[in-house]
Amino acid sequence: MIYSCEEHIDIAIDTVVDEYETFPLLTKVSEGGELSTTCEYCRNQAVYMVENA
Template sequence: MIYCCNEHVELALDTVVDEKETFPILNKIPEGKQLSTACEYCENHAVYMVEN
């Protein structure tokens, strides 16, 4: 599972496809949890959760 911001969502999708060789699932993080979750590629708040 990868948490990412709007800027890095494409990178997260590509990472899941490359590493897991499966179709990624993109879910928006609920408003209440966005404030406490950071993007795994930068320090911005995560908006999406990408999983396989």
């Protein structure tokens, strides 16, 4: 599972495709649901959770 901002979503998708050889499942992170989750590639607020399906 990778948390990503809008800017790095393409890298997160590529990472999951490369590792699991399947299209990833994208879930929008709710603003109040996760405790200030940040992007794994920068320090911006995460917008998506990318995981293998």
